[in-house]
Amino acid sequence: MVTAYDVAAQAGVSVGTVSRYLTGNGYVSEAARQRIAAAVAELGYIQNRAAASLTTKKTGLLGFVVSQLSNPFTAEVAAALGDEARADGYGVVISDSNGDPDLAIQAITLLRSHDVDGLIVTPPESPAYNDALLAAARSIPVVGIGLRTNPMVTDLVSGDTRGGARLAMSHLLALGHSRIAYVGGSNMASGRFEGYRDSLTESGIEINADLISLGTMDREAGFNAVQRFLTQPAPVTAVFAANDALALGVLQGAHRLGVRVPQQLSVIGYDNVDMAVHAIPPLTTVAQNMVGMGRAAIRLLMDRLSGAAPAGEPRQVVLESTLVIRESCAEPAGQ
């Protein structure tokens, strides 16, 4: 391995000078600078940051604990986050927990043993994971994406899902729909469901349990739910799905019954995953600002690392969602 000493020898200076050249701290004469640069190139020298971190206490590494890297939403955030980190000279170590709290804790330990300068974390939520996060937060800055610790000691970035849901509902309502169904996860406390419920109530429409399907958030659930909605005495004219996978299942279910979208049924999704544009018809959906989330997380971290934001008060940034209108919604047929 070629070390800074080798470079120093080759350039006819001392290690100290090489170090100053590398870190940019302290003065180095132009002449020395040039000779060092030449030596670095000639020898193919690459700084050993692990050794440097021993003294500086900074590795230039950030840890990102994801719950599911193959989830398009996560992948997109990870990409944005990596780009932003690189711009600040940081590398990102990604650790996939597959939604398993135990693996997430292992990931935290792995990352901390590699001495990451900061941590970005996503769900799952679990007491033990929460504890691990709390412990980590005592030595390095931590920011959660869609995950808040208890007590809340970390910075947080989240999407305004409630507002996004209202966006979707307003669109449907403005089109003239009133029999609007909801398919979503089993958690009625989710922002998406709340947005659905509130929008309806505010429009003076009573919420009807027969028009609500709660369960898993995958394609099958959407496929099955819509068939139930459509075969009721008074069929629905629109469906709001809590995510795109669900919405795509709804599209398939409607197709199976020979119900045409958007002529006979309007469908709106949530997330604007890549495949939404590939759907038949292209899916109208709510887009979360994933790039913004990745960026925001890094900004939050950088402020802490640079001291711009002294430790203490956790901060929170909420990203607005936007409506992406494509072709899956129209006025109700009966109007």
Add this chain to the structure above:
Amino acid sequence: MVTAYDVAAQAGVSVGTVSRYLTGNGYVSEAARQRIAAAVAELGYIQNRAAASLTTKKTGLLGFVVSQLSNPFTAEVAAALGDEARADGYGVVISDSNGDPDLAIQAITLLRSHDVDGLIVTPPESPAYNDALLAAARSIPVVGIGLRTNPMVTDLVSGDTRGGARLAMSHLLALGHSRIAYVGGSNMASGRFEGYRDSLTESGIEINADLISLGTMDREAGFNAVQRFLTQPAPVTAVFAANDALALGVLQGAHRLGVRVPQQLSVIGYDNVDMAVHAIPPLTTVAQNMVGMGRAAIRLLMDRLSGAAPAGEPRQVVLESTLVIRESCAEPAGQ
């Protein structure tokens, strides 16, 4: 920061013993072992691997240079690779190059400065990137996924795209199609195109330039191509798309023309991305073994790192593709 010295003091032993306990090298009495474990837990000690790597020359970190993390194909490979690496006690640092050779080179440098024990790389291909890989390969093992260096000095894992394409074509041919179009990338030397061409020739079907559309590999290209294929004097009865995005575009284009799939047109894709199952109709496609690729890459690396495969002869593993039959193909209408 709590160090091994703190643990040693707390446990009433010396650092040497703590180190032996941590690494598993050398003997530690059961009594000492217990006291150390207790001290570690009590103090919340986390080993500093950067410091350890100074002596061992091993960081337990692997670098993965991807061309596009938000590409579902890549994300899936990354996930598999991360899982497999974790099983071996390694962490993975992912660096996204966004398909830019310069960024890829920067990524290599970053990764090497963090002293990764091995490197896994994907395209783009570029002379400068190739050089960077060659340089890296002189000090650590490198494995390419779908990317071979020149000269070929690194291990390689790739998918048998030619065989996969033949799988798709056989399916179409067996169904009775003979006017089969191809939509793909601009590179006619790709395995996918070769599989198309060879299958046709072997079946005694002349290849017809009017039935081939080469260009970008995205949805728009598929959307446009199919409209051309369908409005010819003798319309095609089937389309083989070189990837699923293209195939989904074909589906949309056919839908636009009122052509029903699979009754009037069969469509087959390649990659089996997540969205394939969400298509209308669900897309028959060729699945690459992405999990296998991720795993294989790690295995290759581990063999080098453990010394099981002495440096030298580059090895290659080719993963078979499989046909995933869903609902987008049927016998040609006219038969």
Add this chain to the structure above:
DNA sequence: CTGTTAGCGCATTCAG
């Protein structure tokens, strides 16, 4: 502006 030197936290000799 630059050379010298003392650790950083740990794994590894080498004695005991």
Add this chain to the structure above:
DNA sequence: CTGAATGCGCTAACAG
């Protein structure tokens, strides 16, 4: 089986 001592590659004083 264990303690003490040495050095990994680098940065940060400090004295020139």
